[in-house]
Amino acid sequence: MDGELFPRTRREVAPGAVHMPDWLDAGLGRELLEACRLWALPPAGLRTVRTPGGGTMTSRQVCLGWHWYPYRYARTAVDGDGTPVKPFPAWLDELGRRAVTDALGADAVSSAYDIALINFYGADARMGMHRDGDERSDAPVVSLSLGDTCVFRFGNAGSRARPYVDVELRSGDLFVFGGESRSAYHGVPRVYAGTAPPELGLSGRLNITLRVSGFPPDPKPWVSDR
Secondary structure (H helix, E strand, C coil), rough: CCCCCCCCEEEEEEEEEEEECCCCHHHHHHHHHHHHHHHCCCCCEEEEEEECCCEEEEEEEECCCCEEEEEEEECECCCCCCCEEEEECHHHHHHHHHHHHHCCHHHHHCCCCCEEEEEECCCCCCCCEEECCCCCCCCEEEEEEEECCCEEEEEECCCCCCCCCCCCCCCCEEECHHHHHHHEEEEEEEEECEEEEHHHHHCCCEEEEEEEECCCCCCCECCCCC
16 A cells, blocks of 8 residues: 555564465466456355355355365365366466565475465455365465455464464465464454455455365365364
8 A cells, every 4th residue: 555654564473474465466366366366156156165064154265276165174075066176277276385485585495385264354344263174294384365454363272262462464465384383373354345456346355265186196085174
């Protein structure tokens, strides 16, 4: 945003957890948005995620590479239309590695990114405190934001309770968490509707999360040991 009283700069929120404002330039942001719109189309498109207790997540999701559903991975959209998950493109791996290098340094990741979880938040969508613990790899998680601004709550690895830090994530922001923060609880308690850059042409918020699975190249479902 122009005319900031306090310019937004790189911030280490916790050891291994880094917020980099405006990391995506406008051109790359538009390209990523157009790709997300294509990925959201059927088959294996955008869906509502249902929890084991019978509830539903208020954000909607589409997956690339491996299909996530609580709390496991599969090669097909088993809780959707049952079709094969869309492939994970090589350019997203390159983007993820560049993000980690910029945030944490060149030695922070050595494995290829092969999972994308793309969540769409409408004005009333939220995400409860949770950990990204269904992968076999402890490589850093890469989170990219497009569209509306949100409050991103980044906590601790011990519980969903305090201490936690609330970070404002705007369109184009990067958040990376690895190392001792890889297992930290985090969530989205609020989205600020109507705050997306008008030139982006997006109503709502997209969060593109990149992960390294650590799974063998096997089509069988992967169940975590959480």
